[in-house]
Amino acid sequence: MSKGKSTADELQQHLQQLSNAFAVRLQVELPALAQNAERLLHAADPQEQLQHLQSLRDQLHKLAGAAGTFGFSSLGQRARELEQEADQWLETLQQEQQSLQDFSHSLQQLALQQFQAERGQEAATRVVKPPRPNSSARRIYILEDQLAIGENMRLTLNNFGYHAEHFSHIADLDHALQQQLPDALIVDVNLPDESLTGLEYAASLQQRLDEPLPLLVITTQDDFATYLEAVRVGAMGFFTKPVDIPQLENRLERCFAQQQGEPYRVLIIDDDRELASRFSLILRGANMLVEMLHEPADIFARMRSFNPEVVLLDVSMPDCTGPELAQIIRMNDDWLRVPIVYLSAETDINRQMNALIKAGDDFVTKPISDNALVAAVFSRAQRARLLSNALSRDSLTGLLKHADIKEQAAVELERAQRSGKPASVAMLDIDFFKKVNDSYGHAAGDNVIRALANLLRQRLRRIDSLGRYGGEEFLVVLPDCPPDQALRILDEIRQRFADLHFIADGQQFSVTLSAGIASTDDAPASADDLLDKADRALYTAKHGGRNQVR
């Protein structure tokens, strides 16, 4: 298999040729760079300045990436430094432009206001920013030139508990954006009265922002080119008209859930403190939470307090070996879901196998590159979390499953009996759900179930628990909530649910729900008894004509 010396020489020759070609290229590129720098100095306006800076930055970036490969290391190094400087300049200029625009806008606002002389001390009070209404609700801006569609979307999203605002014109949206940024933006692609398409506008907006906004796109054109353009401006969802709003809402929910993704928790057990700190630094750099354990005897306490999603374990430690420790962890069923990865200098495959047979899931061999370490841990943590969620959460709605929500009811009953603060439970059932499935298909039925799940999540408090109890049946547990309050909350949810419009096969339809409430005030004998009472109340609601809360 050994390659002859001549082949190696040939390779070196080829490389040398490429390097020579690159040197020729430099004779053109470096003067071009200097010319661009000259243009930057003589730019007529800030906009032109920004353009030149951007192209300089890109040229430097290319040079920084390429030069070293062809042996021009110091040139590459210098290009890299200058690229970073260009980046800083770009940022400063953009900020200045933004502040100048804000300033000019404030001046225009000032001219529009009507002033009267103020009396006494108040004369000196500063201008107060408008308060953010209903600060807990997520703010959604909708750009849609068709009034009926935009307003319908706004009302429906508000029903879901968002704070949605609709704008028919880019100018109005721009104005609102200067007052306050939303948590997400929905734009229509086709805006016949504007000079820009919705996507072009979104692209320019995203560039102006420090952090891009979650963006959903609605359109009548579902061709590949439009999809591609949407992806390029960072759209997270794409919907064709007529828009199925509950489905759009579901996508919004997912965008926000992704944003809030908690960092992965990693426990490193290694007696070599220096190495453990190094690994910890690398993983923290990749936005993970890391704790280190140097004393194997503390493993139980640490597993319980930190609840890691991945354990990185040194194979050879003085007091107790990695495989022994892994077996100890595996004796506790609570931690079965946590992947155990051995860190070891061990390259002897047989000994690795032996360690894996005892316990543990994988091997990472030291020394390991930073990238490979992050990759190894990230992929395992991601899988572990997905698995853990899949096991305890309903796959369609993301709510708790039957057994888990029932247990939550028992926990809250016990807490209510201890604290004397009443808790309520509500059993909800979608009316005539079978008809939805039969008339519009199961996909539409799933959509209805998901919409109710999202509505409940939006309208209820953080401390409330939600579960999918059966097919179209939901159970809600409301701690510290007397029955009359529970009735009010659930009745509001009932109304909002009835107001949602679903679309399937181009047909619009609505669905209602019935609910039954029971409270710990009714002195239930057990959690089962409590749920039984709620079930009976639900039965009464169904027989009272449905679309009601009892």
Added chain:
Amino acid sequence: MSELQRILHVEDDPSIQAVAKLALEAVGGFQVLSCSSGQDALDQLQGFAPDFILLDVMMPDMDGPQTLAQIARLIDINQVPVAFMTAKVQPAEIAHYRSLGARDVIIKPFDPMQLAAQVRQIWSLAHE
């Protein structure tokens, strides 16, 4: 397990394209198809059926992440690992690229004599 033979390399800079092709073919013994743009890569993707894809991050028109998103719609990137090549490497960026579906990031400038080994390592990690 399949073998690593065919590599699709997407890079708009012709010099880098040439040196990477040489490095991967002469040192690694791989078969390399070089593409000059994301669209070019998408057009060639299914005909060439690569075992591994190397993507430059900064390209005009369609950049690396956009190209990756399109690639992932056409083929299973768990089977055909994709790695980015870039000069910008903050740990947070690496994590970001990985969250887009890339297996790893190869830092520019790269050493032509080491590139094949780097690619092979990423590929075998992906197929463990």
